[in-house]
Amino acid sequence: MESRSPLKVVIIGAGIGGLMAACALRETGQDVDVYEQSQMANEKGAAIALQPNSTTLLRRYGFEPEKFGATTMENVSPKASPAQEMDADRVWFCSKMMMMDGASLDVMQEITDKVKEATLSEQRAQKCYFIHRVDLHSTLKKRATELGAVLHAGCEIKSVDEDANTITLADGTTVKADVIIGADGVHSRTRKVVFGESYQEHPSALSCFRFLIPTKSLREDPETRVFVEKPGSMMDLVGPDRRIILYPCSQGEYLNVLPIVPRQLAEAAGPKKENLLSAFSIFASPVQRMLEKTDEQSITMWPLFDMSALPIWAKNSVALLGDAAHPFTPFLAQGAASAMEDAVSLAVMLPLGTKTGQVPGRLQLYERCRKARVDRIQELSRVRGRDASGERGKPPTGNEIFSFAMYCKQHDEYVHSSKFLEAFDVPFIPAPPSPMSNP
Structure with a gap:
């Protein structure tokens, strides 16, 4: 009987994609x-949005978003078709996001992702969720160790040698592997192994603040109640060159607030809260009142990084995934989702029984399978982030935003990668079912 010895895989980085x-x-x-x-x-x-292309993968590996604190995006209207009675097991699926003028709070657009009749199981598969990043990260970390992955914390990587298939830690320890996966984020050291200094991340024209506000404090204030009176809703408060994206997390206990501003405003000298309030002084009074409730100590500020599309993601037995390969702007909520898609695609391309000598070719298949989709989403996210100022180009219409969202969401990377592998006459060996998975 042919041996199916496991490969030794080293993953650099224990973020969402790495885990x-x-x-x-x-x-x-x-x-x-x-x-x-x-x-x-x-x-x-803070929080992130989980779109159906990510929740499909999480469920495939036994993770149920509702079980680790996710808040469901309200997207079901229990109304029957005009031509029929309402069936007990059918709903009308309708996912919306409200775009509102930040200065007046007038609704500019209600962007509807999809309207269709769906069974409850179909609707469940298409749900969107809002989740605290820490809750998702903790769940993945716990599951990875339960499955037998060994996590080494406090280990700085000094170098990666793609010829010898080794990594060297800061303490001088050398670790040899059959596969090295660089999941080390936007400032990836592994990327430098593949490209040197040729391709580097750079700050975009925008930066963002991030923080959470208890929904209780907003609900108790008549002026700010508007931001939490529809549980599970997502709002995009739009200004000429700045915006605030709002959605709940932690089962509705907190409102995730993502103000996005020109970089020079975020990086101005002075306390972060003072800069935040100044940047949105042109917005309506309820918005300013909401921002005033923010705890100064909880505010973080992040430049939004971008990077030209890499020509390749893999070299010999080293491959990149997630932000290490393709940093995203946040406007399509696809950063974590694409990292998870990369992770699953790699697992499909490297089933048990893969020989060490086959690894470089399989990593090239992974790159070919994933790259076109990711390059397109990177560009669509840039377009989605354009504002009324027109400085970065004409902003997209509601129909265009709808089409962007559908391209991202209507995708199952496990299925796609499996078919891609089979197309190259490589027998696909499915992973054994997870003990956490539903039958």
Whole structure:
């Protein structure tokens, strides 16, 4: 009987993409070690939106968003078709986001993702969720270790040698692997191994503040109640060259607030809260009142990074995933989703039984499978982020935004990668079902 020995996989970076890769590769039977520079003892972050293309993958590997604190985006209207009675097991699926003028709070557009009759199981598969990043990260970390992945915290990577297939830690320890995956984020050290200094991330014209506000304090104030009176709703408050994106998380306990401004405003000298209030002084009084409720200590400020599309993602037995390969602007909520898609695609391309000598070719297949989709989403996200100032080009119409969202959401990377692998006459060996998965 042919031996199906596991590959030794080293993952650099224990973010969402790295941990998802650890889970997916352990499910296939590969040996996985994850090296993370931080101590992973005090994870931070605000909320993220989980679109159907990411929740489909999470469920495939046994994760149910509702079980780790996700808030459902309200998107079901219980109304029957005019031509029929309402069936008990059917709903009308309708996902919306409100775009509102920041200065007046007048509704500019209600962008509807999709309207169709769907069974409850179909509707469930298309739900969007809002989740605290820490909750998702903790769930993935716990599951990765349960599956047998070994997490090494506090390990700074000094170098990666793609010829010898080794990584060297800051303490001088050298680790040899069959596969090295760079999931080390936008400032990736692994990327430099593949490209040197040729392709580097750069700050875009925009920066963002991030923080959470307890929904209770907003609900109790008549002036700010408008932002939380529709549980599960997402709002985009738009100004001429700035905006605020709002949505709930932690089962509705907090409102995630993402103000996006020209970079020079965010980086101005002075306290962050003072800069924040100044940047949105042109917005309506309820918006300013909401921002005043922010705790200065909870505000973080991040430049929004961008990068030209890389010509390749893999070299020999080293591959990149997530922000290391393709930083995204946040306007289509696809950063974490694409990192998870990368992770699952890698696991599909590297089933148990893959020979060490086959690894470079399989990593090239991974790149070919993923790159066109990711390059397109990068560009669509840039277009989605254009504002009324026109400085970065004409902003998209509601119909265009709808088409962008559908391209992102209506995708199952596990299925896509499996078919891609089979197209190259490579027998696909599915991973064993997860013990956490539903039958």
